[in-house]
Amino acid sequence: MVSTSDFEKNMVIKMDNEPWQIIDFQFVHPGKGSAFVRTTLKNLKTNKVLEKSFKSGERFEEIEFEYKKALYLYKDRKNTVFSLKENNQRVSLPLENVENEIAYLKEQIVIDLIYIGGELSGLNIPKKVALKVIEAPPAIKGDTVTGSTKTVTLETGLKVNAPIFIKEGETILVNTETGEYAGRT
Amino acid sequence: MKKIKKIKDIQIKRAQILDLIRDFFKKRGFLEVQTPILTKDISTEPYINPFSVQFSDDRDRTYHGYLITSPEYSLKKLLAQGFGNIFEITKAFRQKEALGGLHNPEFTILEWYRIHANYRQVMKDTEELVCYLVKKLYHHLYLFYQGKKIDVSLPWPRISVKQAFKKYVQINLDKTKNLNYFKTIAKEKGYRIGPASGGVNWNDLFYLIFLNEIEPQLPKDRAIILYDYPLPQAALAKKKSKKSFYAERFEVYVGGMEIANAFSELSDWREQLKRLKEDQILRKKLNKEVIEIDKTFIQALKSGIPLASGNALGIDRLQMLLLDIKDIDELLPFPAKKMFNS
Numbered sequence A: 001m002v003s004t005s006d007f008e009k010n011m012v013i014k015m016d017n018e019p020w021q022i023i024d025f026q027f028v029h030p031g032k033g034s035a036f037v038r039t040t041l042k043n044l045k046t047n048k049v050l051e052k053s054f055k056s057g058e059r060f061e062e063i064e065f066e067y068k069k070a071l072y073l074y075k076d077r078k079n080t081v082f083s084l085k086e087n088n089q090r091v092s093l094p095l096e097n098v099e100n101e102i103a104y105l106k107e108q109i110v111i112d113l114i115y116i117g118g119e120l121s122g123l124n125i126p127k128k129v130a131l132k133v134i135e136a137p138p139a140i141k142g143d144t145v146t147g148s149t150k151t152v153t154l155e156t157g158l159k160v161n162a163p164i165f166i167k168e169g170e171t172i173l174v175n176t177e178t179g180e181y182a183g184r185t
Numbered sequence B: 001m002k003k004i005k006k007i008k009d010i011q012i013k014r015a016q017i018l019d020l021i022r023d024f025f026k027k028r029g030f031l032e033v034q035t036p037i038l039t040k041d042i043s044t045e046p047y048i049n050p051f052s053v054q055f056s057d058d059r060d061r062t063y064h065g066y067l068i069t070s071p072e073y074s075l076k077k078l079l080a081q082g083f084g085n086i087f088e089i090t091k092a093f094r095q096k097e098a099l100g101g102l103h104n105p106e107f108t109i110l111e112w113y114r115i116h117a118n119y120r121q122v123m124k125d126t127e128e129l130v131c132y133l134v135k136k137l138y139h140h141l142y143l144f145y146q147g148k149k150i151d152v153s154l155p156w157p158r159i160s161v162k163q164a165f166k167k168y169v170q171i172n173l174d175k176t177k178n179l180n181y182f183k184t185i186a187k188e189k190g191y192r193i194g195p196a197s198g199g200v201n202w203n204d205l206f207y208l209i210f211l212n213e214i215e216p217q218l219p220k221d222r223a224i225i226l227y228d229y230p231l232p233q234a235a236l237a238k239k240k241s242k243k244s245f246y247a248e249r250f251e252v253y254v255g256g257m258e259i260a261n262a263f264s265e266l267s268d269w270r271e272q273l274k275r276l277k278e279d280q281i282l283r284k285k286l287n288k289e290v291i292e293i294d295k296t297f298i299q300a301l302k303s304g305i306p307l308a309s310g311n312a313l314g315i316d317r318l319q320m321l322l323l324d325i326k327d328i329d330e331l332l333p334f335p336a337k338k339m340f341n342s
Helices: B002-027 B072-080 B119-138 B161-169 B173-177 B179-188 B202-217 B269-285 B295-303 B315-322 B336-341
Strands: A012-015 A018-028 A036-043 A049-055 A059-062 A065-075 A079-084 A090-094 A110-116 A119-124 A128-135 A149-154 A159-163 A171-175 A180-184 B051-056 B062-067 B086-093 B106-115 B142-145 B148-151 B158-160 B223-230 B246-254 B257-264 B308-314
Touching (some): A049 B202, A090 A119, A159 A180, B002 B086, B072 B295, B308 B315
Parallel strands (some): B158 B223
Antiparallel strands (some): A012 A018, A171 A180, B051 B062, B106 B308
């Protein structure tokens, strides 16, 4: 068991039987009651992020986990298939477990797979990924209003709003938390 | 070099903000006072942890005292001596809190007291002070904090704590006077209130719900005032009426950050003494040092203080907001975290 005073970034705790990773935490001392810890947690199975405040001193079961580097190979109708860097072993994750990440997964990209208790349970998508634009409508002449955007299609099929100057064939960065354009590479 | 320049720029801006705060109060006829940082007695508040200090004189006689956690007692003693509207900018100290983030064990606090006034007039002072600072620094009535625009124009939205519980979590706070009822609601909401969480009291339940469900829903693009706190949350504030469950206390949130805590001062010495004794009992229960009640403070109330209302405002946090700084360690030239961990 770990107490809130043992909290560290990236630590994984068990809450409602799910593995939650501590992304960030900050102690708050309201002065008129016990201290609390405002915590940002990410569910390692669903990648859902939420903020929760715990009473200082609350205890949790800590979950041992490890990352393994893997190459993303392909997806079929049911699974996404990876090859582990350490031994080229093929492993797969059901599509429903990577529902939110699949749009950012480009074949041959190296990512971290998450193992909890020796079992593959999810993947850690980087905060920003680089993807190539495969379809971009040309900018309309005279449309010089700053901040105007257009919808472009990326190599994984993902569609994002990007500034009008982005052209087909360019590679752009996408924020995987918000699904928004995050700059040029 | 760039870093040094940044630190210097911040210190120049901090000094400018302090000057502006002094201007603001002096223009309104408040007297600036200086009360001791090292005192013999201190607030008994159960959840605030003072630095206890020992020192000796030239004859090796030893004394025991504290570093103030706020100048409140001294300022009220001055009110009892017949002072009018007063303010102080001083250092205060609290321990068992985080180093960095929104906390530093030594911090700068502004307190002001307005006589013949209740908390509504102090709400007005607070709004006007923040407006004055933002306007002087930026020539408009909004600021950008961590990429978000915060509107500070008047009047600020005001919501009572009771309304907030009703609006955001559909809880009738009146009914929580019954602790078991409050516990049942928290349990139904899925909060862990068993022994694993170390047991909970009324204030714990209040904060669990407030921090998890209410604070995140408070507007972040405005400065707002949350007022009328239930009695367990208002040790030094005056009750709304004799039988009320609420006291005249308010807090100020700017862009979601709490920067000030104010109330209509409790002037009834019997009621005050009763609450301080309750604090002592709770401190004992929490295995904390039982702090002696400041007799001269009770004496001051006994001799009579005028109807007054005051506010305590964290200057460091206000400066962080005004200067768009996320961590107090970037504001202070010598943050405790760095000093004590190197």
